[in-house]
Amino acid sequence: MLVAPLAAGREASLRALLVTMNATPGTADPCNAVLPFAAIERLHFARLVVLDDALQVDLDTLGIPRPRLPTVLSFMGDCDGPAHEVLAELVQRAGEGLRRIFAHCEGFGAETDVLAWMQAHDRPIAASYVNWVGRTVRQIKEESALQRVLSASVSRAPVNSAEQARALHAGLRDLVNGEVRAGRLRLTPPEPTPLAWQVAKIAHLLAVPLVGLLALPFLIVLSPLLVYLLRTRESSDPEICPRPQASALAELQVLEDIDVSNQYTAIGAVKPGLFRRWLVSALLVLIDYACRHVFTCGFLARVQTIHFARWVFIDDKTRVVFTSNYDGSHQGYMDDFINKVAWGLNLVFSNGVGWPRTRWLILGGARIEQDFKRYQRRHQVPTQVWYKAYPGLSLHDLTRNQRIREGLENTQMSDAQTLAWLRLL
Amino acid sequence: MSTRTVEFDDIQGLLRFGYKHQTQASFLLLQVKEREAARAWLASVPVSSAITADPPPDTALQLALSRDGLQALGVADDIVNAFSPEFVSGLGRDASQSRRLGDVGANAPEHWQWGAGQRVPHVLVMLYALPGRLAAFQQAVEAQVASAFDILLRLPTSDMDGIEPFGFVDGISQPRLDWERTRAVRDQEQAAYDNLSCLGEYLLGYPNEYGGFTDRPLLDPQRDPQALLPRAEDRPAEADLGRNGSYLVLRQLRQDVHGFWQFVNAQVGGDAAQRERLAAAMVGRTRQGVPVVTSNGDADAGKDLNAFDYQADTQGVRCPLGAHVRRANPRNADLPSGGPGLVSWLKRTLGFDAQARERDRVASTRFHRMLRRGREYGAAVSIDQALSGTGSASDTGLHFICLGASLARQFEFVQSAWLASTRFDGLRNESDPLLGTREPTADGSPTNEFSMPQPGGPDRRVCGLPQFVTVLGGAYFFLPGIRALRYLASTRSQGSP
Numbered sequence: 001m002l003v004a005p006l007a008a009g010r011e012a013s014l015r016a017l018l019v020t021m022n023a024t025p026g027t028a029d030p031c032n033a034v035l036p037f038a039a040i041e042r043l044h045f046a047r048l049v050v051l052d053d054a055l056q057v058d059l060d061t062l063g064i065p066r067p068r069l070p071t072v073l074s075f076m077g078d079c080d081g082p083a084h085e086v087l088a089e090l091v092q093r094a095g096e097g098l099r100r101i102f103a104h105c106e107g108f109g110a111e112t113d114v115l116a117w118m119q120a121h122d123r124p125i126a127a128s129y130v131n132w133v134g135r136t137v138r139q140i141k142e143e144s145a146l147q148r149v150l151s152a153s154v155s156r157a158p159v160n161s162a163e164q165a166r167a168l169h170a171g172l173r174d175l176v177n178g179e180v181r182a183g184r185l186r187l188t189p190p191e192p193t194p195l196a197w198q199v200a201k202i203a204h205l206l207a208v209p210l211v212g213l214l215a216l217p218f219l220i221v222l223s224p225l226l227v228y229l230l231r232t233r234e235s236s237d238p239e240i241c242p243r244p245q246a247s248a249l250a251e252l253q254v255l256e257d258i259d260v261s262n263q264y265t266a267i268g269a270v271k272p273g274l275f276r277r278w279l280v281s282a283l284l285v286l287i288d289y290a291c292r293h294v295f296t297c298g299f300l301a302r303v304q305t306i307h308f309a310r311w312v313f314i315d316d317k318t319r320v321v322f323t324s325n326y327d328g329s330h331q332g333y334m335d336d337f338i339n340k341v342a343w344g345l346n347l348v349f350s351n352g353v354g355w356p357r358t359r360w361l362i363l364g365g366a367r368i369e370q371d372f373k374r375y376q377r378r379h380q381v382p383t384q385v386w387y388k389a390y391p392g393l394s395l396h397d398l399t400r401n402q403r404i405r406e407g408l409e410n411t412q413m414s415d416a417q418t419l420a421w422l423r424l425l
Numbered sequence: 426m427s428t429r430t431v432e433f434d435d436i437q438g439l440l441r442f443g444y445k446h447q448t449q450a451s452f453l454l455l456q457v458k459e460r461e462a463a464r465a466w467l468a469s470v471p472v473s474s475a476i477t478a479d480p481p482p483d484t485a486l487q488l489a490l491s492r493d494g495l496q497a498l499g500v501a502d503d504i505v506n507a508f509s510p511e512f513v514s515g516l517g518r519d520a521s522q523s524r525r526l527g528d529v530g531a532n533a534p535e536h537w538q539w540g541a542g543q544r545v546p547h548v549l550v551m552l553y554a555l556p557g558r559l560a561a562f563q564q565a566v567e568a569q570v571a572s573a574f575d576i577l578l579r580l581p582t583s584d585m586d587g588i589e590p591f592g593f594v595d596g597i598s599q600p601r602l603d604w605e606r607t608r609a610v611r612d613q614e615q616a617a618y619d620n621l622s623c624l625g626e627y628l629l630g631y632p633n634e635y636g637g638f639t640d641r642p643l644l645d646p647q648r649d650p651q652a653l654l655p656r657a658e659d660r661p662a663e664a665d666l667g668r669n670g671s672y673l674v675l676r677q678l679r680q681d682v683h684g685f686w687q688f689v690n691a692q693v694g695g696d697a698a699q700r701e702r703l704a705a706a707m708v709g710r711t712r713q714g715v716p717v718v719t720s721n722g723d724a725d726a727g728k729d730l731n732a733f734d735y736q737a738d739t740q741g742v743r744c745p746l747g748a749h750v751r752r753a754n755p756r757n758a759d760l761p762s763g764g765p766g767l768v769s770w771l772k773r774t775l776g777f778d779a780q781a782r783e784r785d786r787v788a789s790t791r792f793h794r795m796l797r798r799g800r801e802y803g804a805a806v807s808i809d810q811a812l813s814g815t816g817s818a819s820d821t822g823l824h825f826i827c828l829g830a831s832l833a834r835q836f837e838f839v840q841s842a843w844l845a846s847t848r849f850d851g852l853r854n855e856s857d858p859l860l861g862t863r864e865p866t867a868d869g870s871p872t873n874e875f876s877m878p879q880p881g882g883p884d885r886r887v888c889g890l891p892q893f894v895t896v897l898g899g900a901y902f903f904l905p906g907i908r909a910l911r912y913l914a915s916t917r918s919q920g921s922p
């Protein structure tokens with residue numbers, strides 16, 4: 001995630017430029033003249049967000065000094081393969097547009113090397129979640145085209161026997177083969193994961209538990225103290241959950257519910273003190289670990305509607321930015337959060353200033369419905385430009401289309417599997 | 426927090442009764458003309474409470490106020506703005522909200538007959554009467570309000586004997602309110618769907634299913650020197666203006682009965698039995714009210730028409746996933762069911778149970794219930810008339826009314842995330858078969874289909890559904906407790922103390 005402070009007096013002009021990139025409020029025109037996102041084949045999602053320090057007033061409420069933070073531009077994307085390659089491609093294809101944008105930032109001049117500058121402003125990601133690790137944009141688009149052809153051609157008369165089901169399957173295979181030969185459909189075989197990635201993944205898989213194991217004796221010894229520190233804080237940390245301004249809410253809602261997916265960007269200050277700082281850092285390491293090794297195919301605990309999500313520290317770990325791309329309405333997303341994974345939200349966000357009161361790190365908090373809903377809306381920031389490479393497709397579609405393809409290519413399915421496969425169409 | 430008993434004398438009857446005996450009803454939409462006179466009338470108008478009366482009263486009057494109404498009465502801004510944000514911003518004034526609710530295309534507020542622009546009602550007066558008693562009652566009330574209010578519109582209703590205009594029995598399923606307050610007030614995962622619902626889901630000022638309270642104005646008692654208002658249950662130091670009140674949604678929904686039956690008939694080539702079956706699949710109940718998930722469409726007389734859920738039909742083979750009643754109330758628990766024991770629970774909670782995940786796209790119905798109190802209007806049209814294009818040419822439809830303590834989490838959620846959603850429970854290219862606008866999505870995908878999963882093979886799909894229901898108007902109201910109504914009518918609610 002790129003984070004760069006704006007040059008003095010340039011915010012209005014930047015905002016005006018960002019608006020020109022959109023087709024509808026907040027949603028990028030995929031072929032806009034500034035950053036033609038669609039030209040970057042490996043890009044799933046991207047966004048540009050202006051982040052200010054308005055919420056730092058909460059520090060005043062707590063009676064702790066409030067550092068003045070610059071307004072920053074943040075740029076982030078989710079892509080297939082190594083990020084630096086995609087970034088280089090972006091610079092190559094849209095260097096001029098990037099220059100126009102970053103010219104609004106501090107320290108960016110006519111001679112600045114865009115790629116180097118972008119890399120210099122990159123912030124490490126504390127934790128990131130990918131709904132289905134390894135599912136590429138190309139795969140998504142090809143499988144969607146496949147699904148459309150199959151759903152349009154399959155006979156919808158009731159299927160009465162296994163032979164009939166098998167014949168349907170075989171017929172559709174022939175149809176698709178013909179379409180592929182005619183060049184109307186493409187089904188690129190998956191690319192093998194590069195060896196370096198696999199090695200890095202295994203190293204990460206082992207390293208984190210190893211560190212944990214080393215730390216364990218200390219944690220055990222310290223546990224009474226840690227519990228004490230946590231519980232005293234939990235019972236006294238102030239909750240700051242006023243209702244967001246109606247105008248701020250309206251500004252967020254204008255951007256929502258245009259596509260089946262929506263974007264979410266939020267920012268908040270980490271509670272002061274080393275305890276919270278270390279706790280949230282450690283928890284994000286664990287969450288990142290779980291996202292990388294456990295929640296890799298279609299679900300983050302009970303939530304099956306998040307495409308990508310990430311947590312990034314900024315301003316020397318005093319603030320955290322959270323972003324996600326999710327399916328369905330905002331109200332539905334929040335209700336999922338409360339009803340399905342409130343415990344998970346509490347783990348991380350209860351370390352943020354003002355979060356509704358938690359107990360034992362996972363109880364309460366987001367389950368305090370009204371406070372939580374006000375809190376998250378108040379901390380949400382409008383996303384000025386948002387890009388999604390496959391409008392109209394939800395995660396449910398992506399997973400179903402993937403299963404359609406797998407079933408199509410599988411000639412060894414049992415009768416029950418063949419029937420289940422037909423039902424996907 | 427003490428558990429206080431329920432103050433039935435302060436609650437408007439509509440929260441407890443559907444006024445079924447009072448088959449005649451009429452709704453008046455008023456705008457304040459003379460503030461003082463309006464206050465004076467509101468301060469003394471007899472409003473029927475939730476105390477049971479035997480025999481049922483000849484007439485009953487219920488009363489609700491919109492945000493514009495509170496402002497027109499001179500209620501202080503800070504009080505008005507302490508109601509929930511959805512109530513404060515109202516219905517039909519914000520394009521984002523219209524998009525969410527499906528108030529687009531023919532449903533768009535700019536086409537509404539009332540509820541938008543200058544035609545926002547201030548006060549909704551609901552009149553209910555035993556057969557033959559309405560005309561005189563309505564005349565008397567209209568005479569009383571004449572000097573204080575302009576009558577923006579009269580919404581007459583028709584007694585269709587419990588059957589909505591398309592021909593289906595309506596009003597079968599309602600949540601059961603926990604009037605005895607036996608349901609424990611705590612935030613606890615519910616392992617089964619239950620029709621019993623905490624009072625705070627419908628009545629402001631009572632704890633809800635989360636054990637919390639939804640938005641309503643709480644006042645410094647100094648602003649209520651006559652102590653008209655009850656004290657807040659969660660904050661006894663404050664006076665609760667919301668207590669015993671509710672939010673009320675009124676939407677006038679015109680139903681194209683001809684269009685509905687002619688479309689269904691054309692799909693089945695005119696076969697009467699199949700026509701019934703397709704229409705029942707779209708609603709999720711037969712015309713007699715039998716849930717299609719429990720039967721193959723035959724009327725099971727004497728059966729509890731509300732004792733069912735969809736657990737045994739996860740694929741939607743018996744009741745399509747997109748059927749109106751299944752979208753409106755998917756009847757599921759907080760967590761998909763599974764084996765006993767902690768391990769199974771943990772697996773389901775952490776998402777590791779693939780089968781549970783399949784059933785987990787929609788969950789926790791208990792936070793999205795509503796009390797429906799709508800009434801039909803216009804002339805009934807029989808199916809034969811509909812098919813032959815005869816019968817009354819006047820508008821027919823539903824004055825949809827629902828009550829709840831959270832507009833956002835109940836009406837708006839059900840309307841947008843469930844009924845209007847083109848992706849409800851993993852579906853595609855369709856929205857509610859009765860209510861859908863059929864407007865294509867932003868990426869151009871159709872929304873005018875209806876899918877019926879079959880035991881073998883691909884879904885059966887009906888395509889090209891036209892729009893059957895059109896929104897003609899609507900507004901959000903606050904249905905106050907009776908004491909709160911008197912308080913709002915008093916001069917004390919103006920300005921700061």
Ligand code: HEM
Binds near residue numbers: 593599678680
């Ligand atoms: C003209 C429009 C409508 C028609 C013709 C209609 C028709 C019906 C019918 C026939 C039933 C079955 C009877 C029952 O279960 O009690 C029903 C149930 C229901 N409808 Fe509608 N409806 C309409 C609009 C709406 C709207 C706008 C909503 C909500 C926003 C809604 C929410 C419900 C709910 C919650 C149920 C009960 C489902 C259950 O608990 O199983 N309906 N409707």
